[in-house]
Amino acid sequence: MTPEAFREHGHALVDWISDYIEQVGELPVTSTVPPGWVRGQLPAHPPTAPEPFTAVLDDLDRVVVPGLTQWQHPSFFAYFPANSTYPAILGELLSAGLGVNGMLWATSPACTELETLVVDWMAELLDLPDRFRSDGPGRGGGVIQGTASEATLCAILAARARAEMGTGAGGRGHGPLIAYATAQAHSAVEKGLRIAGLSRLHVVAHDDRYAMRPDALAAAIAEDRAAGRRPFFVCATAGTTSTTAFDPVDAIADVATAEGVWLHVDAAMSGVAALCPEHRWVNAGLERADSYCTNPPKWMGVTFDCDLFWVADRTPLLAALSILPEYLRTRVGDSGEVVDYRDWQIPLGRRFRALKLWFTLRLDGPDTTRAMIRDHVSWTQELAGWIEADERFDVVAPHPLNLVCCALRRGDDATEALIEAANATGEALFTRSVVTAPGGPPRTILRFCVGSRTTQRRHVEAGWRLLQSLAG
Amino acid sequence: MTPEAFREHGHALVDWISDYIEQVGELPVTSTVPPGWVRGQLPAHPPTAPEPFTAVLDDLDRVVVPGLTQWQHPSFFAYFPANSTYPAILGELLSAGLGVNGMLWATSPACTELETLVVDWMAELLDLPDRFRSDGPGRGGGVIQGTASEATLCAILAARARAEMGTGAGGRGHGPLIAYATAQAHSAVEKGLRIAGLSRLHVVAHDDRYAMRPDALAAAIAEDRAAGRRPFFVCATAGTTSTTAFDPVDAIADVATAEGVWLHVDAAMSGVAALCPEHRWVNAGLERADSYCTNPPKWMGVTFDCDLFWVADRTPLLAALSILPEYLRTRVGDSGEVVDYRDWQIPLGRRFRALKLWFTLRLDGPDTTRAMIRDHVSWTQELAGWIEADERFDVVAPHPLNLVCCALRRGDDATEALIEAANATGEALFTRSVVTAPGGPPRTILRFCVGSRTTQRRHVEAGWRLLQSLAG
Numbered sequence: 001m002t003p004e005a006f007r008e009h010g011h012a013l014v015d016w017i018s019d020y021i022e023q024v025g026e027l028p029v030t031s032t033v034p035p036g037w038v039r040g041q042l043p044a045h046p047p048t049a050p051e052p053f054t055a056v057l058d059d060l061d062r063v064v065v066p067g068l069t070q071w072q073h074p075s076f077f078a079y080f081p082a083n084s085t086y087p088a089i090l091g092e093l094l095s096a097g098l099g100v101n102g103m104l105w106a107t108s109p110a111c112t113e114l115e116t117l118v119v120d121w122m123a124e125l126l127d128l129p130d131r132f133r134s135d136g137p138g139r140g141g142g143v144i145q146g147t148a149s150e151a152t153l154c155a156i157l158a159a160r161a162r163a164e165m166g167t168g169a170g171g172r173g174h175g176p177l178i179a180y181a182t183a184q185a186h187s188a189v190e191k192g193l194r195i196a197g198l199s200r201l202h203v204v205a206h207d208d209r210y211a212m213r214p215d216a217l218a219a220a221i222a223e224d225r226a227a228g229r230r231p232f233f234v235c236a237t238a239g240t241t242s243t244t245a246f247d248p249v250d251a252i253a254d255v256a257t258a259e260g261v262w263l264h265v266d267a268a269m270s271g272v273a274a275l276c277p278e279h280r281w282v283n284a285g286l287e288r289a290d291s292y293c294t295n296p297p298k299w300m301g302v303t304f305d306c307d308l309f310w311v312a313d314r315t316p317l318l319a320a321l322s323i324l325p326e327y328l329r330t331r332v333g334d335s336g337e338v339v340d341y342r343d344w345q346i347p348l349g350r351r352f353r354a355l356k357l358w359f360t361l362r363l364d365g366p367d368t369t370r371a372m373i374r375d376h377v378s379w380t381q382e383l384a385g386w387i388e389a390d391e392r393f394d395v396v397a398p399h400p401l402n403l404v405c406c407a408l409r410r411g412d413d414a415t416e417a418l419i420e421a422a423n424a425t426g427e428a429l430f431t432r433s434v435v436t437a438p439g440g441p442p443r444t445i446l447r448f449c450v451g452s453r454t455t456q457r458r459h460v461e462a463g464w465r466l467l468q469s470l471a472g
Numbered sequence: 473m474t475p476e477a478f479r480e481h482g483h484a485l486v487d488w489i490s491d492y493i494e495q496v497g498e499l500p501v502t503s504t505v506p507p508g509w510v511r512g513q514l515p516a517h518p519p520t521a522p523e524p525f526t527a528v529l530d531d532l533d534r535v536v537v538p539g540l541t542q543w544q545h546p547s548f549f550a551y552f553p554a555n556s557t558y559p560a561i562l563g564e565l566l567s568a569g570l571g572v573n574g575m576l577w578a579t580s581p582a583c584t585e586l587e588t589l590v591v592d593w594m595a596e597l598l599d600l601p602d603r604f605r606s607d608g609p610g611r612g613g614g615v616i617q618g619t620a621s622e623a624t625l626c627a628i629l630a631a632r633a634r635a636e637m638g639t640g641a642g643g644r645g646h647g648p649l650i651a652y653a654t655a656q657a658h659s660a661v662e663k664g665l666r667i668a669g670l671s672r673l674h675v676v677a678h679d680d681r682y683a684m685r686p687d688a689l690a691a692a693i694a695e696d697r698a699a700g701r702r703p704f705f706v707c708a709t710a711g712t713t714s715t716t717a718f719d720p721v722d723a724i725a726d727v728a729t730a731e732g733v734w735l736h737v738d739a740a741m742s743g744v745a746a747l748c749p750e751h752r753w754v755n756a757g758l759e760r761a762d763s764y765c766t767n768p769p770k771w772m773g774v775t776f777d778c779d780l781f782w783v784a785d786r787t788p789l790l791a792a793l794s795i796l797p798e799y800l801r802t803r804v805g806d807s808g809e810v811v812d813y814r815d816w817q818i819p820l821g822r823r824f825r826a827l828k829l830w831f832t833l834r835l836d837g838p839d840t841t842r843a844m845i846r847d848h849v850s851w852t853q854e855l856a857g858w859i860e861a862d863e864r865f866d867v868v869a870p871h872p873l874n875l876v877c878c879a880l881r882r883g884d885d886a887t888e889a890l891i892e893a894a895n896a897t898g899e900a901l902f903t904r905s906v907v908t909a910p911g912g913p914p915r916t917i918l919r920f921c922v923g924s925r926t927t928q929r930r931h932v933e934a935g936w937r938l939l940q941s942l943a944g
Contacts, residue, residue: 001835002560003490010486013562017569018482031581035809038585046593050837056830060566067582071572079579079799082821084571085635086478090485092568094532096775096828099488099556100543102587107551109503111541113510146618157667187797188820194792195629195818197669241799268734303568304821320666325659327551327713327919331892337507346661346667346818349554349776352660356568358528363473363481365522398832420803434798447799 009053016057017089020065021072024456028426029073031066038067044296060380074454075428077463080269080403081243081451085301087363091356102350105338106330112339115144115354118361122308125366126274126294130289134311134339135447138146138179142310143344144353148268150346151293151309152235153192158291159262160196160270161320175228180217182206182247183436184240186266200229208437209398210245212236218255233262236289238282241407242433242447243397246270249285257288264291269451270401272299299402300369301377301453302360307351309344318343320355375449376402378462383448386464392471396435397444405435405445408471410468412444419446421470428463480524488529489561490606493544497926500898501545503538510539544928547900547935552713553923554739557773561720561830564775566854574822577810578802584811587616587826590833594780597819597838598746598766601759604782606811613817614782617827620740621660622818623765623781624707626789627662629703630763631734635789647700650693654678654719655908656712657742658738666768672701676698678911684708690727705734708761709753711742714905714917715869715877716741721757729760736763740779741923742873744771748842751849751873771848771874773925775834778825781816790815838929848874848922851932855920858936870909877907877917880943884916893942902937 001009041063071082077469102111108196115135119142134141163177163387170269178200181189193201205216214415221231233349234256249265256263265286271294273279286292293309296302311317322343324333333340342348360369380402385391387406395406408414436442446467450460473481511617513535543554574583588606591614595605606613616624628651635649650672653661665673674696677688693703706728708719719735737758743766745751758764765781768774783789796805805812814820826898832841852874859865859878870878880886890906908914918939922932 003558005492006558006562007487007771008493009481009558010490010565011563013565013569014482014486014687017566020569022475032576033581035577035581035804036585039589042586042589046597047834047837048588049839051834053835056834064570064582064586067580067585068570068572069578069580071580072570079573082571082573086473086475086481089565089568089571090478093482093485093561093565094489096556096564097492098540098544099554099561099775100540101551101554101776105507106502106541108539108543109505109507110536113508113539114514114536116510117514126519139497147821149663149819149821153667153818160669169775185801189796191793191795193793195625196667197632221609241797289848304573304823305573305819314816321663323659323663323666325713327903328659329904330611332507346625347621347777349619349621350665351777362519362528363525365519366523386690401600416557431799432801471531 012053012057015357024070024072025074027065027070027073028077029429030069030423030426032426040062055316060392069429071456072452074452074456074459077444077448077450078429080298081448082297082304083299083301083453084303085272085360085364085453086358088301088303088356089301091359094357095352096405098352100352102352103348104328104330104333104340106332110118111352111354112341114358116141116339117339118307118354118357119144119363122357123310126271127280127283128292131287131312132292135424139313139315140311141314141339142308142429143308143341143343145293145309146305148186148266148293148295149188149191151265151307152186152188152264153195154309154321155262155264155291156192156196156198156233156322158311158317160198162262163230163232163318163320165316175230176200177232178202178224178229179232180204180220180234182212184210184242184245185237186241186268201268203282205438210240210243210435212252214248214249214251214255216436217252220416221255221259221261230262231259233264235264235266238265238267238403242435243320244399244401244403245397246282246400249289253288262290263288265289266293268295269295269298272296273373273401275366276373279373288468296357297452299373300360302357321345376455379457380404381451383450383460383464390468396443402451403447403449405447407443407445414472415444415446417472422466425466430465476551476791484525484529494535496542496544497546499537499542501547501901502541502895502898503848504537504898511533519893537613541901544924546924546928547924547932548924549920549935550901550903552921554769555771555773555925556775557591557832557836557925560773560775560828563831567824567827568675569891570824571825574799574824575814575820576802576812578804579647583824583826584813586830587813588613588811590826591616591780593833594829598743599752599755600764600782603737603759603784604764611785611787612783613786613811614780615780615813616783617817618767618777620658620765620767620779621663622736624658624660624736624738624781625664625667625818626793627734627736627763628668628670628705629792630783630789631736632668632670633792635702637705637791647702648705649671650674650701651704651705652676652692654684654713656682656717657707657709658713658740677910678717681845682712683713684724686720686723686727689724690763690836693731693733702858703731703733705736706913707736707738710737711873712741714907716742716871716873716875718754718872721761725757725760725930734762737761740765740767741770745845745873746770747838750787751845768829769884769924771845772832778829783908793817838920844925849896851929852876852922855922855932862940868915873923874923875919877919879915879917886944887916887918889892890939890942894938897938900938
């Protein structure tokens with residue numbers, strides 16, 4: 001492709017994207033194509049000669065878009081959101097255009113230093129403890145990971161390294177390492193442990209708000225110590241995936257600190273709420289956490305992937321992940337003057353992901369995100385009131401921010417059927433989960449998450465009316 | 473940012489990128505900024521209000537570009553390349569614009585099915601064995617990983633799962649698992665093992681071409697079995713990082729197959745050479761490999777990140793990485809009719825990376841890449857001849873494709889000084905490594921890799937003249 005063609009097609013694609021985003025609300029939220037349809041529409045064999053750009057754009061409209069779940073749709077109430085703002089899209093475009101690999105400081109100083117800066121900016125905007133800042137008083141610092149799953153894995157690996165270094169009470173003894181989380185923690189905890197070859201997860205009881213019981217954590221640790229196991233890692237969640245439950249991080253930190261166990265706080269969805277001073281309660285206890293993560297793609301519109309991961313002490317993280325073959329050695333890296341982010345993550349190579357955060361913060365400004373968060377929280381609280389007023393429904397869990405979980409009183413089958421019927425309309429998209437209150441049976445819930453940048457109050461209202469009309 | 477502003481700024485940024493790429497050869501290849509300079513040029517605190525796009529573009533020119541190593545530069549002869557073609561940049565832009573998360577088939581069928589299709593297309597273009605195709609005779613299939621490091625880790629995890637499932641001779645016994653690779657294998661092998669909690673890597677001897685000795689592998693396995701260890705994984709490299717050495721995969725497969733050890737072949741740099749029929753020798757032995765990877769960002773220009781990872785049997789990979797919490801269950805996923813790629817990788821979420829491969833294949837066509845590869849190989853062979861003709865230099869290793877490794881006969885200090893002096897000019901960029909021939913001392917080498925899409929013969933020639941002028 002010539003530079004002239006790139007300009008022409010690039011302009012056309014920018015316009016196509018703008019049209020797509022502005023009109024996405026008119027599309028069905030979910031694709032209705034059956035398995036194999038997309039592939040069946042496309043040639044079985046690869047192209048043998050260049051094709052015109054219009055042929056690709058045609059296939060985009062004809063095959064790709066009908067095969068998408070529209071994550072940018074205003075009535076996307078499923079999972080947690082994955083928002084793409086215009087500035088972030090431009091940041092991702094620039095990252096691809098520059099095409100640098102920031103694996104080492106020396107392989108593009110700007111890629112590393114801009115990342116450190118914007119991650120520190122985010123620590124300031126979220127009012128995180130200074131211990132996490134790269135220019136803070138200690139050995140803390142932040143890095144952009146791909147996803148919260150990778151952040152969780154890195155936290156597990158750093159915790160293991162610390163235990164193996166014998167620092168902290170977690171290093172005591174020689175028994176098998178064991179980790180702690182509730183059944184409400186993200187599946188990334190179990191997956192991360194399994195990847196690390198650490199099969200032992202002690203599932204800690206939660207209360208009727210789906211939040212971890214610190215007394216149960218303390219009892220679990222005592223039981224494991226008595227049995228010769230070595231407690232090394234606890235994952236507290238600030239806003240769980242099923243219900244946005246908040247584990248009591250402060251009380252958990254009392255236990256973790258006393259026991260020398262690494263405390264990771266996963267705030268993938270809800271952490272960004274701390275942009276708003278009135279929501280800074282989500283940060284409770286972080287001043288004693290060892291690591292923390294939150295995801296700007298979810299509620300800040302910084303195009304996926306971009307997970308902010310902070311550690312209070314980088315030493316165990318580097319001990320877990322540093323490997324220095326000769327072909328990666330640089331004089332400045334050897335000097336210790338700079339950060340080489342390859343040692344903070346699973347992969348070696350890395351894109352210039354800081355650009356999309358930098359673009360979003362500078363071009364939209366933090367107030368744009370704050371206004372969106374306030375709207376979403378306000379509409380969600382209104383929605384919870386509507387649900388509570390409908391005697392066919394139960395609100396199943398606390399709804400402190402932007403997710404309401406509800407269920408039909410007629411039982412799980414009715415709730416499952418409602419979700420399927422609502423999604424089949426293509427007008428809105430909801431997802432399910434199953435939660436179990438203490439002493440109760442498992443219960444299927446409908447999750448109604450208000451998190452899309454394009455969502456307005458009328459979409460929330462229409463989503464609720466849809467559910468009411470199908471609730472039977 | 474309004475849609476109108478996005479169009480305007482998007483067009484401007486597309487033009488900026490085109491100007492950057494077309495003129496990158498006029499910039500110094502490496503940044504000369506000292507540690508802290510980039511950060512020092514930017515505000516210490518985050519913005520409080522939106523800024524104009526021109527302010528960001530100004531900082532791009534003033535701060536970011538001077539802080540980059542120009543990976544798209546025609547005289548970038550360092551590491552391995554990371555090319556961004558115009559179609560791939562547009563594919564990445566589109567991925568950001570659509571903003572979908574392809575973690576499950578159901579969360580965007582097109583994201584999954586287009587990926588399966590283009591990965592099968594690549595298997596066809598590279599003439600890989602049918603066992604790796606998703607529509608092949610068995611349980612094989614491919615997936616796009618972020619990086620070769622992640623592919624290596626996934627291969628290790630799948631190999632462990634197979635050993636734990638007790639299938640293959642690798643499952644015999646109960647001793648500690650042990651892996652095999654030469655000292656020339658990528659550091660991702662050691663890092664992946666460490667992440668997985670598997671500390672045992674038996675470093676297998678290489679020959680004077682830096683290729684694994686199959687007899688040494690067989691002996692190492694026998695020794696470990698006798699000592700009660702459980703051989704489970706061997707990484708053969710088709711084009712090592714230091715010297716593009718090719719381990720003899722066919723002979724290694726004889727050993728691995730007989731021993732029931734998982735054979736992963738890492739062809740991150742060189743595998744793409746198989747686009748050209750005359751280079752298909754790089755695929756030797758793959759019909760008995762359990763997993764394989766190659767990186768289109770390196771020699772195909774498909775903007776980083778995009779690693780193609782194939783397995784001959786997906787069962788152990790899924791056993792290693794599948795976790796199914798209630799909030800991710802879908803009817804179609806439960807039915808087994810579709811692929812959910814979250815189970816093929818470390819993270820949960822995933823971008824629509826297939827688009828950039830699809831755009832590159834359709835808009836540039838495979839012949840464009842083939843022509844580039846042929847040029848690079850031809851110029852590299854010419855370069856090797858020039859180096860051999862200069863009595864101050866040794867060519868240190870075979871140079872079958874696009875990398876020549878050389879050293880000054882005056883010794884390591886002279887070679888190190890030459891690399892530093894050449895890089896300090898900003899006219900070209902080379903990297904170093906250290907290799908040790910059997911029975912010899914470690915030797916510092918200068919790696920001269922011809923891999924940038926923008927490189928022409930005259931750049932290779934100028935790079936060599938630069939080295940000659942500074943060689944003393």
